[in-house]
Amino acid sequence: MQAFKLVPVAAFLLAACGGGDAADSGAADSAPAGQPAAPAAAVGPTLPSGALTVPDWYSVDHDAGTVNVTLTAGSTPDNNYWNYNGAIRGQLAITVPEGYTVTIDLVNQDPNMAHSVGVSSELSNFAIPPAPNPVFDGAMTQNPQSMVDATMPGESESITFVADAAGNYSLVCYIPGHSAVGMWLYFVVSAADEAGVRGL
Numbered sequence: 001m002q003a004f005k006l007v008p009v010a011a012f013l014l015a016a017c018g019g020g021d022a023a024d025s026g027a028a029d030s031a032p033a034g035q036p037a038a039p040a041a042a043v044g045p046t047l048p049s050g051a052l053t054v055p056d057w058y059s060v061d062h063d064a065g066t067v068n069v070t071l072t073a074g075s076t077p078d079n080n081y082w083n084y085n086g087a088i089r090g091q092l093a094i095t096v097p098e099g100y101t102v103t104i105d106l107v108n109q110d111p112n113m114a115h116s117v118g119v120s121s122e123l124s125n126f127a128i129p130p131a132p133n134p135v136f137d138g139a140m141t142q143n144p145q146s147m148v149d150a151t152m153p154g155e156s157e158s159i160t161f162v163a164d165a166a167g168n169y170s171l172v173c174y175i176p177g178h179s180a181v182g183m184w185l186y187f188v189v190s191a192a193d194e195a196g197v198r199g200l
């Protein structure tokens with residue numbers, strides 16, 4: 001959690017020296033001219049806090065111990081369609097209770113480009129695509145780095161896995177270059193049985 005505590009300082013410095021719209025871009029991948037580069041652990045945007053909401057693309061069944069999430073790649077033209085449900089760069093924290101069986105339906109509505117998704121342990125350094133090693137068995141779509149064999153425009157793919165270890169993770173697109181420009185969200189497995197989405 002230490003990394004997140006450092007982030008507001010970095011965001012303040014960026015804003016104070018005109019380094020960009022920190023609120024919109026999350027965090028720059030490199031420091032502004034004349035500023036020392038921030039440590040890699042400090043470049044990620046802040047984990048969203050505040051109220052949990054349950055949007056129409058999220059459902060939870062506490063009796064069955066299941067969560068279903070529909071992630072639509074390119075649901076809006078934002079970020080050249082390289083977004084999940086219109087969000088990028090950790091703007092959302094999709095939160096599931098520890099031990100629940102999670103199904104993510106990846107729907108690709110980007111008219112141009114393949115996308116993928118997986119649960120990664122990476123939380124800050126997305127300039128380099130995270131290795132396609134999902135945190136949980138089954139928590140990654142097929143051929144996630146391939147621009148011709150991942151989830152193609154107009155296609156859908158479902159993954160199901162057990163979120164059996166509490167912690168903060170990310171949902172990442174592994175197509176080269178996509179995470180670097182922000183195609184990732186937070187994925188939180190809650191030891192306190194929290195279910196829903198922060199940052200909406």
Ligand SMILES: [Cu+2]
Pocket residue numbers: 082114115116173174175178183
């Ligand atoms: Cu992508």
